Amino acid sequence: MNIYTSFDYLCNEPFNVNGIGNIKSPTLREIRKITYNIFFYYVNFLLCTPQNYAQAIGLVEEYESLCDKDKEKYSLYNLLLYYDANLLLAIISFFIYDDIEFDDKSLSFKTYQNIKDEKQYIGHIGNDNFELFRTEVQKILGLKNKDEQEQKFKNDLAKKMFEKLKKHNLEQKKEQDKNYSLDNMIRKYCTHNKVGINILNVWDMTYYQFITMFNEYRNGRQCDFNDMMAANTFSYKNSTDYKPLDYMKKLNND
Structure with missing residues (x-):
């Protein structure tokens, strides 16, 4: 058990x-x-x-x-x-x-x-x-x-x-999920999160902790977008005009 x-x-x-x-x-x-x-x-x-x-x-x-x-x-x-x-x-x-x-x-x-x-x-x-x-x-x-x-x-x-x-x-x-390689996930999470985790201190997180928090981070970005759309409906005629997960695209070819 x-x-x-x-x-x-x-x-x-x-x-x-x-x-x-x-x-x-x-x-x-x-x-x-x-x-x-x-x-x-x-x-x-x-x-x-x-x-x-x-x-x-x-x-x-x-x-x-x-x-x-x-x-x-x-x-x-x-x-x-x-x-x-x-x-x-x-x-x-x-x-x-x-x-x-x-x-x-x-x-x-x-x-x-x-x-x-x-x-x-x-x-x-x-x-x-x-x-x-x-x-x-x-x-x-x-x-x-x-x-x-x-x-x-x-x-x-x-x-x-x-x-x-x-x-x-x-x-x-x-x-x-080519964009979701571990190295790219670390780059994105360390560049854009609200909890003070950066490229210098991320290494002491366990694998489980990082994957879990990264998934929460993705969900948080989507929720932020939903809040923005609710508060500023005049900004986009169609919600599909904005791609919240475009941020995950790799910036290089490695």
Whole structure:
């Protein structure tokens, strides 16, 4: 059961997840340290399925030929552990606030804190709870609704059709939202907001905080426009003559 709400995610403190440890919402500065491309790379793996990963490493035919029982053994955690353990370690290290160490016996990453020079173990991340870890990180980043339920399918064909449609919708959204790259959003928000956030202090906001406040900023601009139209109806014969979101257009080609 998830104990956190949208109110909690607005805070920049780590979130304790029972059995795992403390998961942090990275700040823009922390994302900058590893670079946005690496962060985006991590997020893609947190969103992908075992089928997607098998395809990425060229094992899709072998994976698809497995029976359902054998596929359960090849979870995303196990695939990452055996084919790219360094990547798995990097992802976990970036989002976990606590110290971690790999346990050879359980093939899992134990989380702990040093208290008075003694290790106090908090939890672990392994094959049994990696999906919970992924889900919680998605919620903390605002990529998954806290009430969103896992999609269930009657058969493999229905699942494949759903994933294909979802991928198509994401590609369309990406094409439509070229102006909403993170760097452009930061530029626009820091140039035109009413709360004193600028290009020098924006970096200490968490990813969730920034995305949330940027959405509020967009809504505020639209509301300001509506207020202006109500107070000055003589200014525009047609409300469509004014484009309040033209401000979001990129000023350069990077």
